[in-house]
Amino acid sequence: MLNHMFNAKSVAIIGASETKGKIGNDLMISLLNYYKGKIIPINNHREEVLGIQAYKSIKDYGPVDLAVVVIPSPFVPAAVREVGETGTKNLVVISAGFKETDEVGAELEKQLVDICKEFDIKLVGPNCLGIMNTYNDMNASFSSDIAKKGHIAFMTQSGAIFAAILDYADKKNIGFSRIVSLGNKAGINETDCLTNFMDDDNTSVIAGYLEGIVDGPAFMEASKLASKKKPVVIIKSGTTSKGSEAISSHTGTIAGSDSAYDAAFKQCGILRATSLEEIMDYSRTLALFPLPKGKRIAIITNAGGPGIMTTDSIINHDLEIAQFTDATKAKLSEFLPDTANVNNPVDVLGDASPERFGFALDTVLQDPNVDGVIYLVTPQSVTDPEGTAKVAIDHAKSCNKPVLFSFFGGTRCEEAEVVLNEAKVPNYLYPKAAVVSMKALYDYTIIKAREYPEPPVFDVDKEAVKNIIENARKRGTNTLGLESFDILKAYGIPAVGTAISKTLKETVDAAEEIGYPLVMKIISPQISHKSDVGGIKLNLNNAEDVKDAYEDMMAKIPEKVPNAVLEGVQLQRMVSGGKEVIIGMIQDPTFGPTLMFGLGGIYVEILKDVKFAIAPVNENDVASMISGIRTHKLLEGSRGSAPADIAAIKDIILRVSQLVLDFPEISEFEINPLIVFDEGEGALAVDMRLILKE
């Protein structure tokens, strides 16, 4: 839907100016420098701007493909109404002075949004630096230079990062397809951009810097689709609480909690970058290189030490050191000097010529056990860095395996850098950066192959839960516990039998239904320490035990606590064995219901060893949650103990996912503990806590 904006054949600049230093002048120059379409300056006072006929109002000219507004914010709503009245449908508001400043600004922004809705105008901004489409030679932004043509589409919520990355890219010869400065995101947001970039033929990598997300679920949905087609690399900043404070003083965006962002990004195939270095390296690498089929990496180097460090780094980043075939080793042995190392890392020795490097690279690339190569050059006395770069670039560009370059040095490597830069091949100055980028390539190999099965839909008794919730509301309570175990039953979640009863007969009947052994607890508002007054009876093994226990309580407790009103008793099946786990849900402000899984007790409380996922979850998501906790081996069976019934946990998480989506009025939910028995023997919820939104 944004293609019309990016491919605009005519652009009006509302606030175009002759005065140097004014944004309306910068914008005109930005466009004039490259744009081949029609430019229409709008200026109250002038007949022409920079030699182009100007108009007092856009209404004097008529509709354009894109209007860009740079006048002071108080005048923006009126100007945008005129834009709407011409039938113009695409708008970029660069002007600041809206929601990000104060209440007056917020009101102006509201007016702006309302007018855009009224006229069905697509709005980028306000408070942004503009947009670019290099394939339309259109630079409708502050930046005086248009980006080089390339295949990275970039969106950013920070204007400073827009400027900084363009400047960085200029030096490093990095190209872009489309760039959007999102500003206050009053209209177009990250999801719209993602959806547009996904289908743009000139874009092969989608990158972004975000401080918040307007609509979490929509963004996730779009990202799942996009990341199957192209890599999506995002920085989400404000990950710490202090970071989030900085956000709220910055753009007014409410940052979601980072655990939810982390879970959401993983779930929908987004590669998360944590620094500017990572996002630039990942984007360039993914735009340029073929994906590795696996993670077996070869190193070719003229230096033992850096080879060792790179080996360490490969293993620390969960990649593998490729094991060469005998044929590869034989060929390397035949043509390399005797003292060269023909195992991985291949050491072509300090005196290696470009040809020797080239031969080793060619040989290693042909090895079926090699999925990617790191080409690691240090400038030793006889090294020819430039030649060593040249000999490898063709191999690298024509090969279906990624070859990542690390020339580690300075002055003597400058010419090699020039050669690589001209070929638009990145040099990762430090070998570790090459490894991290290789990991991003491999991660995307996995993401691209990922399936997103539909979550199962269980046959549940939604009506029953609705009634329980309504009744709770009527009673004026927002917190439901054990007494509402029927919620679990309604969603097919096995729970220890429990019942509340008021008479002896009810109690015995309930006991027979639940099964034995049982625990019985007195219910009385006046008694808080039940065990002190004989209000808890354990190990009731049959109806007789239950009857005795009941009668004993009813007889003796009144003697001890004369004023106690005995409302009845609660029975609960006693369970033994199994392992305690916890399944929870909180509502994240950005992504909504966020499920949590972990082992119970100290694992949650001290080790914080839990995993999150945004509901709805599918079977793969649930499997990742369970295998993602550090202590998952405890569930898989260890120290001679049998494996736990992981299938039962999965089933219950999927059911909880359905429950919390069916009832968005649930603000928090927790089964704690869920006792998981040995494989095939199921799991039982022992306690639960459900909190309704106010």
Add this chain to the structure above:
Amino acid sequence: MLNHMFNAKSVAIIGASETKGKIGNDLMISLLNYYKGKIIPINNHREEVLGIQAYKSIKDYGPVDLAVVVIPSPFVPAAVREVGETGTKNLVVISAGFKETDEVGAELEKQLVDICKEFDIKLVGPNCLGIMNTYNDMNASFSSDIAKKGHIAFMTQSGAIFAAILDYADKKNIGFSRIVSLGNKAGINETDCLTNFMDDDNTSVIAGYLEGIVDGPAFMEASKLASKKKPVVIIKSGTTSKGSEAISSHTGTIAGSDSAYDAAFKQCGILRATSLEEIMDYSRTLALFPLPKGKRIAIITNAGGPGIMTTDSIINHDLEIAQFTDATKAKLSEFLPDTANVNNPVDVLGDASPERFGFALDTVLQDPNVDGVIYLVTPQSVTDPEGTAKVAIDHAKSCNKPVLFSFFGGTRCEEAEVVLNEAKVPNYLYPKAAVVSMKALYDYTIIKAREYPEPPVFDVDKEAVKNIIENARKRGTNTLGLESFDILKAYGIPAVGTAISKTLKETVDAAEEIGYPLVMKIISPQISHKSDVGGIKLNLNNAEDVKDAYEDMMAKIPEKVPNAVLEGVQLQRMVSGGKEVIIGMIQDPTFGPTLMFGLGGIYVEILKDVKFAIAPVNENDVASMISGIRTHKLLEGSRGSAPADIAAIKDIILRVSQLVLDFPEISEFEINPLIVFDEGEGALAVDMRLILKE
């Protein structure tokens, strides 16, 4: 002891050559370019080399301050003998073809070492790139250019890293004091260099790249001294097992296990760098900036987004965001534009002039709540990067707080980079690199203040342990267990009472001495599953119980296992309550006895939640071990449980440290479990395993 070598007034080049491309030619040129002392070429065939009078043998000239050898390895021993015969005491052997190649090379190296010993010659190398002392204008290395003068002393076990770092430093204007290429370390090793650099007035930072350490304990001792005076930053590569393989095929060094290296470096105040980027950034930063007194960091920026990312990074690296005083905020408010953020991070806005940046920096530096500043500039349309750099450099250089610069951009930041480069102030391109370097500064603040108390010396019964070990050897066993609990007693380590007895009387007497309750186990080589035959009796509470149990076993077990030889019974006090921990020791090939501490059971086995320290440990080391495990909160008391007796654990670790140092013949030792009771109630070893070296 190496000062004489570094400050040589005369250098002989054995193998000096006129032929371009020969190392003996490179070396001559390297020296000639800068060196002011006397150069003596040694060449079999020529009267002069490069216009300088040459000698057939060094013996024809006489003693020199330093001899550098570049002839082929087979001729080296004879040449070095001649060196020795002149009385020359300092030698660098650049030639390769020694231990790193094959057995012949290893034999040559042995001869070389023997000759150096015979003549008391200090040997650098062989198989190295040479040495430099910029303050003596002496470049006795391969590298054609001498490093710039500076305050980083660098030693490296990789020649390639020597070359690469010199090249990198040339571009970045980084200076060095002394550089040593260690090569095979047949003579001078990392400890010698460390000790020399520590006392060199031109050196303020000691940096190194190491693949192994010759003498772990000596290196630790030297590092403790050195790191109190100057920061010591080391890369130790080969941290993964694959990495270690690469080492053994590379230099024949046996890599120590990484956990021991990590522990050792922490214990002796070494800042460990994990990449070339880190070692360069840390070294430059530490050489240039004052140390921060605390970890409260201010950010000054013209950009919200990068400010947020830097905030995240500060918190993720265990630094803090400074809270400004009201005075600072008032002053900032008064002079900055209304929309500027005067809280930390200070946002001076996208249109900030150099003066505005300078004012903010000056104001923030005066705040007593600020320990260091990150000065974060992105090139926005009106930004003047060069001016913004200039205005800050003087502040930064004259201030007693560190100010780290991050100009994130490319082309437009080049002039700012030049300004910083000329001032020898690093630009951390990515803000995260500035944060990581700030962390290194703060870490060194802590290290510099660190105390190394002497480990306590306990009054122990060494003789008793000696006897137990001797007896075990006599019995032909290397593995000692519960039956050798007297080892613990001898070292004052509390253990559950245990005894082995052969008769009823012995058994009852032992029980009375140990105390109750007790468990009794049958001892019989023929019985492996004791409980199956009634060979374990629990809960023996008095002498009568013990008597009954003993008689029962002796009567009934022969009925069940007629061929069993009943050698006696083992009694052990039963303990209840407390928490299980494990204290262990392994012998590390580099550092010797390496202690381990962790919580017992799954924490060790599944979470690998343990900490190591090299013996001898002092009280601080032990405190770090205990507080360093992720689960330490379990010991400190949580979920309403009382804190454990951490003092008792500390005492026992210190005693184990003494034990394993007193008896180096112990190859492994473990108390598992040690039951730790509530604070003040001590701890008890329940089982132990001690393995003697073969």
